Amino acid sequence: MAAQGLNGARERLVVIGNGMAGCRAVEEILARDATRYAITIFGAEPRVNYNRIMLSPVLAGEKAFEDIIINTQEWYDANGITLVSGDAVVSIDRATCTVTSASGRVEAYDRLLIATGSEPFIIPVPGKDLEGVVAFRDLDDVDKMLAAADKGGDAVVIGGGLLGLEAAHGLSLRGMKVTVIHLMPTLMERQLDEAAGFLLKSELERRGQTILTGADTAEIIGEGGKVAGVRLKDGREIAASIVVMAVGIRPSTALAKSAGLTVERGIVVDDHMVTSDPAILSVGECVQHRGTCYGLVAPLWDMCRSLAEGATGGEAPYSGSVTSTKLKVSGIDLFSAGDFSGGEGCEDIVMRDAARGIYKRVVVKDNRLIGAVLYGDTADGSWYFDLLKREEDISDIREALIFGQAFAQGGGALADPNAAVAALSDDAEICGCNGVTKGKVVDTILGGACSLDMVRSQCKASASCGSCTGLVESLLALTLGDEVKSGPKTMCKCTSFSHDDVRRQIVEKELKAIPAVMQALTWKTPDGCASCRPALNYYLLCAWPGEYVDDQKSRFVNERMHANIQKDGTYSVVPRMWGGVTTPNELRAIADAADKYEARLVKVTGGQRIDLFGIKKEDLPAIWADLNAAGMVSGHAYGKSLRTVKTCVGSEWCRFGTQDSTGLGIKTEQMTWGSWMPHKFKIAVSGCPRNCAEATIKDFGVICVDSGYELHVGGNGGIHLRGTDLLCKVETESQALDMCAAFIQLYREQAWYLERTAPWIERVGLDYVKAQLLDDPEAVSRLAARFRYSQQFMQDDPWARRAAGEDAELHQHLAEFRPFPKPRLLENAQ
Amino acid sequence: MIGAPVTGEWIDIGPVTQISPGNARTLPVQGGEEIAIFHTMDNQFYALVNKCPHKHGPLSQGIVHGTVVTCPLHSWNISLKTGEAQGDDKGCVPTIPVRVDAGRIYLLREALVTARAPEKAA
Numbered sequence: 001m002a003a004q005g006l007n008g009a010r011e012r013l014v015v016i017g018n019g020m021a022g023c024r025a026v027e028e029i030l031a032r033d034a035t036r037y038a039i040t041i042f043g044a045e046p047r048v049n050y051n052r053i054m055l056s057p058v059l060a061g062e063k064a065f066e067d068i069i070i071n072t073q074e075w076y077d078a079n080g081i082t083l084v085s086g087d088a089v090v091s092i093d094r095a096t097c098t099v100t101s102a103s104g105r106v107e108a109y110d111r112l113l114i115a116t117g118s119e120p121f122i123i124p125v126p127g128k129d130l131e132g133v134v135a136f137r138d139l140d141d142v143d144k145m146l147a148a149a150d151k152g153g154d155a156v157v158i159g160g161g162l163l164g165l166e167a168a169h170g171l172s173l174r175g176m177k178v179t180v181i182h183l184m185p186t187l188m189e190r191q192l193d194e195a196a197g198f199l200l201k202s203e204l205e206r207r208g209q210t211i212l213t214g215a216d217t218a219e220i221i222g223e224g225g226k227v228a229g230v231r232l233k234d235g236r237e238i239a240a241s242i243v244v245m246a247v248g249i250r251p252s253t254a255l256a257k258s259a260g261l262t263v264e265r266g267i268v269v270d271d272h273m274v275t276s277d278p279a280i281l282s283v284g285e286c287v288q289h290r291g292t293c294y295g296l297v298a299p300l301w302d303m304c305r306s307l308a309e310g311a312t313g314g315e316a317p318y319s320g321s322v323t324s325t326k327l328k329v330s331g332i333d334l335f336s337a338g339d340f341s342g343g344e345g346c347e348d349i350v351m352r353d354a355a356r357g358i359y360k361r362v363v364v365k366d367n368r369l370i371g372a373v374l375y376g377d378t379a380d381g382s383w384y385f386d387l388l389k390r391e392e393d394i395s396d397i398r399e400a401l402i403f404g405q406a407f408a409q410g411g412g413a414l415a416d417p418n419a420a421v422a423a424l425s426d427d428a429e430i431c432g433c434n435g436v437t438k439g440k441v442v443d444t445i446l447g448g449a450c451s452l453d454m455v456r457s458q459c460k461a462s463a464s465c466g467s468c469t470g471l472v473e474s475l476l477a478l479t480l481g482d483e484v485k486s487g488p489k490t491m492c493k494c495t496s497f498s499h500d501d502v503r504r505q506i507v508e509k510e511l512k513a514i515p516a517v518m519q520a521l522t523w524k525t526p527d528g529c530a531s532c533r534p535a536l537n538y539y540l541l542c543a544w545p546g547e548y549v550d551d552q553k554s555r556f557v558n559e560r561m562h563a564n565i566q567k568d569g570t571y572s573v574v575p576r577m578w579g580g581v582t583t584p585n586e587l588r589a590i591a592d593a594a595d596k597y598e599a600r601l602v603k604v605t606g607g608q609r610i611d612l613f614g615i616k617k618e619d620l621p622a623i624w625a626d627l628n629a630a631g632m633v634s635g636h637a638y639g640k641s642l643r644t645v646k647t648c649v650g651s652e653w654c655r656f657g658t659q660d661s662t663g664l665g666i667k668t669e670q671m672t673w674g675s676w677m678p679h680k681f682k683i684a685v686s687g688c689p690r691n692c693a694e695a696t697i698k699d700f701g702v703i704c705v706d707s708g709y710e711l712h713v714g715g716n717g718g719i720h721l722r723g724t725d726l727l728c729k730v731e732t733e734s735q736a737l738d739m740c741a742a743f744i745q746l747y748r749e750q751a752w753y754l755e756r757t758a759p760w761i762e763r764v765g766l767d768y769v770k771a772q773l774l775d776d777p778e779a780v781s782r783l784a785a786r787f788r789y790s791q792q793f794m795q796d797d798p799w800a801r802r803a804a805g806e807d808a809e810l811h812q813h814l815a816e817f818r819p820f821p822k823p824r825l826l827e828n829a830q
Numbered sequence: 831m832i833g834a835p836v837t838g839e840w841i842d843i844g845p846v847t848q849i850s851p852g853n854a855r856t857l858p859v860q861g862g863e864e865i866a867i868f869h870t871m872d873n874q875f876y877a878l879v880n881k882c883p884h885k886h887g888p889l890s891q892g893i894v895h896g897t898v899v900t901c902p903l904h905s906w907n908i909s910l911k912t913g914e915a916q917g918d919d920k921g922c923v924p925t926i927p928v929r930v931d932a933g934r935i936y937l938l939r940e941a942l943v944t945a946r947a948p949e950k951a952a
Contacts, residue, residue, distance in 0.1 A: 185851055186873065189873040214850075216847070248933075250932070265931060348896070525895075525896065528895055529895045529898075530892070530895055530900035530905065534893070552853075553852030554852075556893065557891040557893075565891060565903070567885065569886075569891075812855075813855070813857060814843055814844060814867060817858070817859045817862075817942060819859065819860065819862070
């Protein structure tokens with residue numbers, strides 16, 4: 001093939017696409033053999049080749065079009081290239097080896113290069129064709145956005161990926177009020193993990209953009225043929241004079257497909273970018289190489305090199321690219337590369353510096369770096385990317401890897417974090433929040449503080465944001481060697497803070513979301529674990545009633561399904577029976593439900609209610625609807641919450657009864673049902689000291705006596721039987737109810753998650769609990785008021801919401817797969 | 831997806847938006863095992879036979895953290911990538927290759943049909 005070039009008659013190379021890939025490929029070919037091909041380039045846009053990825057700075061006003069031109073007309077002329085711009089190729093005839101353009105121009109080729117790139121994906125909603133709906137793909141789109149921005153007003157960007165956020169940033173800088181609508185819960189979810197996505201969202205909101213995640217567009221609203229706004233599927237409407245669709249790109253393959261080339265997601269190419277027709281090459285975002293389509297610029301350069309080698313008789317196969325991403329929004333540093341999904345054999349190294357708003361995560365597998373996400377400080381992004389691409393063994397620098405290149409490659413002593421801390425001067429500040437120097441921390445340790453917690457309480461180092469925890473731990477190790485006392489039970493392996501510290505800081509720092517807590521308290525894992533997520537969810541729910549939005553995915557299955565999972569994966573259902581009192585109607589409804597949903601066991605529980613076993617998850621909303629219809633609500637038999645209030649019949653019926661224990665039990669249950677707590681919570685009210693309701697093994701027990709009510713706390717009939725302690729005696733029902741509310745709230749606010757009242761009281765002491773409730777005459781009313789405030793958001797029957805269709809997907813299969821039965825093999829016939 | 835490219839027929843089970851991050855949903859297979867499809871907080875998708883290797887607990891109902899799911903019955907931690915029990919627990923549940931393309935989830939047919947639950951641990 002090379003012989004043709006030597007014969008003088010140049011081979012004809014026709015390039016479809018005057019974009020970055022097409023031109024780069026031509027440059028690479030020219031660099032290898034400038035005389036081999038006579039080149040013609042077709043471009044659909046009426047202009048020379050420019051750097052498409054720099055459209056964002058053009059929109060933002062940071063660059064002009066002239067600044068982003070890659071090849072001027074002189075370049076085409078100097079290399080003898082014919083540029084046909086503003087005239088798209090509309091067909092390829094492989095039989096005659098010709099292409100035809102929109103204007104009817106026919107060009108013959110020996111080799112054809114398809115570099116048609118990609119096209120924006122337009123979501124098929126009503127109104128997508130209105131004037132004012134634009135993509136963000138070429139300079140024409142930018143011009144339309146600039147024209148809209150000149151008039152000011154509202155803009156909506158659909159798509160919170162890289163492109164969408166850059167468009168939003170540009171429009172925002174141009175003075176528009178921008179709302180970003182993103183389908184997924186995390187911005188840039190393909191490049192960022194939840195933690196970094198949360199930080200990005202917070203920062204963009206701080207800059208005045210409105211970010212709606214988990215938002216699905218239903219329709220683009222028009223007025224006189226022009227865009228007027230966007231309506232979401234949940235009914236919200238957002239006004240807009242321009243709507244930018246930036247939900248993604250699709251390889252532009254129509255031309256190749258109609259020419260009969262092998263096209264899957266993209267145009268299928270080999271390692272030298274040759275398509276299923278050996279005369280036709282393809283490169284860029286339109287291709288699919290080894291099953292992968294790329295939407296970023298970096299792989300282009302590698303592809304073009306391999307293409308040029310192949311097209312000029314050389315060999316340098318393309319083997320795919322590892323890509324990295326940087327967001328081009330000024331002032332926001334964000335970088336991601338490789339695979340950061342973690343998992344088997346992977347170790348996450350996470351560093352969070354809450355004070356400076358930094359989150360760094362690198363993923364290591366088999367002593368190699370395989371992924372990185374950096375937010376706030378991306379200086380080491382290229383270094384990590386380099387380590388990743390070169391698959392370098394990082395075992396020597398592993399300890400210091402997360403601190404970046406300067407630290408990790410400081411070599412020898414510096415690569416050991418302890419040694420690095422040892423090298424600091426005594427005046428060096430360890431804790432920025434509390435202004436504590438290294439000297440002071442060391443003095444505190446020498447003065448007897450032998451654990452992290454003691455250092456924290458004595459000199460305050462690492463007691464606030466906690467980002468210097470690692471430094472303090474190093475100082476402990478350096479100063480005391482083996483004598484370091486491991487701190488008192490941290491919440492879990494994801495954090496160095498105890499439950500109490502986490503709860504205190506949630507309130508002090510006004511942290512109102514799980515990712516916010518993880519960032520501010522420098523969590524060591526990206527998204528926590530099965531222990532800390534439910535605990536944090538509860539702590540936030542308790543600290544911010546009415547404000548915090550419950551995180552379903554951080555709840556144990558029973559609380560997510562509002563029923564108790566059984567060993568066979570079915571559920572048991574327990575409707576509430578106030579004070580253990582029921583009616584014939586309720587019993588009939590329960591019996592009907594048991595029949596209808598084929599309950600395999602109907603069991604009276606220890607808490608004076610009826611439990612229906614063997615209910616399928618798909619049937620739960622329906623059985624709840626039936627029980628609701630008979631006036632019954634969820635019994636919360638599944639929750640870390642108020643379970644039942646057990647009663648005896650009391651003075652109304654019993655000849656020994658001293659008070660209306662049933663009535664008080666019902667009032668107590670009506671006051672306390674629905675409240676989330678650190679653990680399950682049981683109440684009982686007995687009408688006399690014979691104690692038929694077994695009140696002295698409950699979390700809160702009332703024993704009625706002639707002169708009033710004895711209130712008992714901290715009982716437990718579980719693994720460790722514990723009788724209650726007498727808290728106090730009160731004279732009236734309303735005092736008993738207030739004390740119950742106050743005690744529950746104290747427990748809710750102070751116990752650790754999954755700590756029942758019995759171990760809690762043993763830990764803090766009965767005297768402490770009594771002092772909190774009884775010393776200050778106002779304490780009970782304050783605590784009770786906080787409990788009642790919180791209850792107004794909690795007493796909302798979760799069964800009724802599910803029965804009405806909320807979270808329906810939790811109860812439904814995704815689909816059902818019925819493989820077509822295979823024809824039976826004729827094994828027996830042989 | 832892990833390891834070498836997997837080939838075969840891919841079954842489209844619908845858009846990615848059907849499963850929110852941190853959650854899982856189920857796909858019964860007639861004549862086979864129920865499959866749990868997970869969407870992690872990092873926006874990766876994984877599919878496993880919906881039975882914990884321990885006592886066959888429904889993994890789809892567990893809490894997802896990183897690329898691990900904690901079984902709702904006895905808190906075994908199962909890797910979504912390999913199906914292996916983590917830590918000191920021993921056991922493995924079959925994984926089903928998943929591909930996400932243009933916003934839709936695809937599962938490998940062959941694996942869907944042939945996957946079988948492990949024996950319950952003693």
